[in-house]
Each structure stands twice: as structure tokens, then as C-alpha cells.
Amino acid sequence: MTLDKIVEEIYSAKNIVILTHDQPDGDAIGSSLALYNGLKQKNKQVDLVIPEYPKVFSFLPNANEIKTEGKNETYDLAIALDCGDKSRLNGFVKYFEDANCRISIDHHGINTMFGDYNFVNPMAPACCQILIIVLEALGIEITKEIGTCLLTGIITDTGGFKYSGVTAETFEFTAGLMDKGVNVSSIYKKVMQTVSKPKFELMKLAMNRIEFFEDGKISFTYITKEDEEKANASTGDHDGIVEMGRDIEGVEVSIFLRETNEGYKISLRSNEYMNVADICVLFNGGGHIRAAGGFINLPFEKAKEKIIDACKKQLK
Numbered sequence: 001m002t003l004d005k006i007v008e009e010i011y012s013a014k015n016i017v018i019l020t021h022d023q024p025d026g027d028a029i030g031s032s033l034a035l036y037n038g039l040k041q042k043n044k045q046v047d048l049v050i051p052e053y054p055k056v057f058s059f060l061p062n063a064n065e066i067k068t069e070g071k072n073e074t075y076d077l078a079i080a081l082d083c084g085d086k087s088r089l090n091g092f093v094k095y096f097e098d099a100n101c102r103i104s105i106d107h108h109g110i111n112t113m114f115g116d117y118n119f120v121n122p123m124a125p126a127c128c129q130i131l132i133i134v135l136e137a138l139g140i141e142i143t144k145e146i147g148t149c150l151l152t153g154i155i156t157d158t159g160g161f162k163y164s165g166v167t168a169e170t171f172e173f174t175a176g177l178m179d180k181g182v183n184v185s186s187i188y189k190k191v192m193q194t195v196s197k198p199k200f201e202l203m204k205l206a207m208n209r210i211e212f213f214e215d216g217k218i219s220f221t222y223i224t225k226e227d228e229e230k231a232n233a234s235t236g237d238h239d240g241i242v243e244m245g246r247d248i249e250g251v252e253v254s255i256f257l258r259e260t261n262e263g264y265k266i267s268l269r270s271n272e273y274m275n276v277a278d279i280c281v282l283f284n285g286g287g288h289i290r291a292a293g294g295f296i297n298l299p300f301e302k303a304k305e306k307i308i309d310a311c312k313k314q315l316k
Helices: 003-010 025-039 093-098 127-137 144-157 170-181 184-191 197-208 225-231 241-246 275-279 298-310
Strands: 016-020 044-048 077-081 103-105 115-118 211-213 218-223 253-260 264-270 292-298
Touching: 003 077, 003 103, 003 115, 003 127, 016 025, 016 093, 025 044, 025 077, 025 115, 025 127, 025 144, 044 127, 077 093, 103 127, 115 127, 127 144, 144 170, 144 184, 197 218, 197 225, 197 241, 218 241, 241 253, 241 264, 253 298, 264 275, 264 298, 275 292, 275 298, 292 298
Parallel strands: 016 044, 016 077, 077 103, 103 115, 218 253
Antiparallel strands: 211 218, 253 264, 264 292
């Protein structure tokens, strides 16, 4: 079985690197730190490499030990978490490709099965929910610290338990983590309710720019590099802006464009039936049925027109 092989490879590896996707969210950071802390519990030599991440997650246990690059040229084992394609491994795909063994643990339906061993469950609402099973198979004690990382990933990727992917197992795992002393309300407040001032400024701009198309079924907004500079924004301050459009009555799909040096990052969210992952595959991306992202390198008006047209074709 794949899980048995993963356990075997982790125990036999002398040095391990943990990687996750670019623009890491709570599930990416939470699962990475949960595994990192778990492997340290087993006295493994392990590097967690994430070039940058939203400071809202700096409260997580041992977040200060995250490295911006690996200390080894090659590793016995590379583990990719919450990443559907190795091209998204934060610019450090070399650590993954050069490792003697490669493992992917993920919950994206579009996962390309790029590891030597892949433990992927698209039905799980968060990578952290899958990781609980892996940690238990490794005989790692899920402490309050590890549980805090895991629950952060579950809370953020389920939108605070409100998305349709939430299962009975999600609440069973959450109850188990609470028994370990994990504080659900504290985590929820930190990652779901606390907004930095720069993020607040970006949200105001984006809200004022919202446009509606197709009788209100499509919402569209954006922010520019200049907006982020004026707001003194940092990594992650744009997170959640796309949700504002989806929460408006009558909207089926919310589109959010964020300008970068290379073009525009696309974020899509849908409500009832539109598969935004399929749309984002057309734009060098992917994700989940109700939440996905991509990239487009066109002038703003053309980018806007192209992504809106792609969404129109999927409307009922």
C-alpha cells in the first residue's frame, strides 16, 4: 500500500525536505509545520522550505524555523504537501526532482501524481485532514502544538467549516484535536477574523471596484501593484478578497485579478454548480471545484474580458 511505502521511506531517510505550493495559504503552512514538528519528534533531520508566507501564520509552533532555502543540495527524501503540480513548488522544484525519493500528500482533484508515492484524496476538504492519517501511521503523537497546525489548515481551507467539502470526519478530527487542548476559537479569530490594516485598505479598494455581469451571476474586481505599494501590503494581504464577491446574493462565480510583475493572478470562487477548477486549467492553474486559481499574461482589459468570457460559458 502507498501509505505503508510512505512510512517506510520516511523512516529510512536520513535527511528530508518539506515543500509546499507558492503563495501558501493556511492549509499549506499548517500541514507543512505539522509534518515538520512531527518528524522532529522522531529526531529526523528535516528542513521546511517556504520562501515567504503570510505573517498571520507566524503564531504557529516553530514557524520561526521555516527556511527560505534548503541547506542541502540533495535530500534523501522530498515531501510535497498541498500541491497539485510540482511546477508550483515555490521555485524549489529542484529539491523535489533531485531527491532520492519523492512523496506527494495532497487533496487537489487535479493532482498530477508527480511523486514516486502519492497519497492523494480529493474528497478531503484540507491537506491537514489527510495528514492526520499519515502522522498516525508514522506513530507520531499529535500534541497540542501539532494539532494547532493541523486545525489551522482545516479551518482555513474549509472557510471556517462552511464549505460543502466538510465531512463528518472533519468534525471527528476536530473533536480529537480539541481533546489535545487545541483552542478552536483562538485559531479561528487569528486566521479568519483578524485583518491587517494593509489588507483592510485593499479590501476597501476591491469592494468599491466590484462589477457585475450576466444579470449579477458574475462578480469581478481587482487590485494593482500600485494599490499594494500604497497600502504597504505584504504577502497574503490579498487573501480572501475573492470571497467578497461570492458572498453577494445572486452571484454564482466571483473573479479576482491581482497584478504581478509577470501578469495577473486569477482567483475564482463559485457557489452552487460552476467548476472553477476546470476554468483555471485553461489559465495555467487549477484547484478545487469551488475554489481555484490561475495566471494570465495579457493587458488588463483583455485579461478581464477573457476570464469573464470563460466564466460565461459555464453559466446555466
